[in-house]
Amino acid sequence: MRKCSIQALDTVFETIAEAAVLYLPVDGDNGASYKKWEKGTVMSNALNTVRSPKDFFFPQSENLMEFRTSGKTIEVIDKREEKEDFVVFGVRACDVKSFDILDRVFLNEPCDSYYADRREHGTIVSMACTRPVETCFCQTFGIDASNPAGDLSCWKTETDVYFQANTEKGEKLLAAIAGVTEESDDTAVKAQQEKTREIMKKLPLADLTTEGFGAGKTAELFNAPEWKELSQSCLGCGTCTFVCPTCQCYDIKDFKTGKGVIRFRCWDSCMYSDFTKMAHGNPRLSQLERFRQRFMHKLVYYPENNDGVYSCVGCGRCLAKCPISMNIVKVMRTIGGKADE
Ligand code: SF4
Ligand code: SF4
Secondary structure, eight states: OEEEEGGGHHHHHHHHHHHSEEEEEEEETTEEEEEEOOTTOOOOOSSSOSSOGGGGTSOSEEEEEEEEEETTEEEEEEOOOOOOOEEEEEEOHHHHHHHHHHHHHHSSSSOOHHHHHHHHHEEEEEEOOSSOOTTOOGGGGTOOTTSOOSSEEEEEOSSEEEEEEOSHHHHHHHHHTGGGOEEOOSHHHHHHHHHHHHHHHHSTTTTOOOTTOSTTOHHHHTTOTHHHHHHTTOOOOOHHHHHOSSOOOEEEEEEEOSSSEEEEEEEOOTTSTTTTOBTTBOSOOSHHHHHHHHHHIIIIIHHHHTTTOOSOOOOOHHHHHOTTOOOHHHHHHHHTTOOOO
16 A cells, blocks of 8 residues: 655646646536546545546447448448547545446446447546535435445545555556655544544435345336336436436437438436337337336346346435435335335
């Protein structure tokens, strides 16, 4: 483990930015968001960014390819941008876990090479949480907010920042900042972890469990009468899916430019009425069906197909952002048999 003083963190950023594009969470009028580092950039102390860092690997929209026709021939031009190495600093434990969930979707055969390219070029530097809030429930999914994964893990105390490499990429980054850091033991980190774990135990969602969900629960839960009431007020706005670090639905469209056709991909939402619209019609005609799909996917279908791993990391973004205050916790408490009194 290595450390530097908080005052030396700017030099660490400068050193990292010499070899790769560095992104930091930065405070703004609408909360924290990731920005490219430049001299003077101040890292946010916010618990998390409003939008998750999934954009770095699965952007909201991207051009995939271009088609140009000449007579009877079609030229296909790969629009993939040459990717530079980049470092995403300050990713919380929940969001780090979301990359594993996205990997299982995009890196499985057939591998999504656009996503894979970005994963290859990106290095994740995580940051342990010290002030989890009432909307946090990462521990429900076995995530330890005080011990984040990532290529390089960080802990920030009042005086110092501690670094520990977990992967080859992390080792490389740690070696690059060796001149501005020094060897350290983990006493301060252990003390901070203890405090954070104590806070986690007292949070209002500390007792939330995945009991009642998981592989093999489709028959039991699919026709549960509770879906009707739960979904009744859903506006189908898709906000929950857009802020979610693990949602991965997308659409692919062709756009005529005048000189050819660009094929692009953009995020979509299973909460939208036209998401499953096909030539023959739409298999999910009601908001109840769409709403149920989102939560059944996260809590039953995904774990069924992914060794029991749930497709939620308890980041709490949907709890904070849904305009009607509906969220996965309410679904879990109601359908999982732990409805609020
Ligand atoms: S659950 Fe909330 S955020 Fe999600 S689509 Fe419905 S109204 Fe919008
Ligand atoms: S469902 Fe909600 S709490 Fe779970 S990962 Fe998505 S935004 Fe976070």
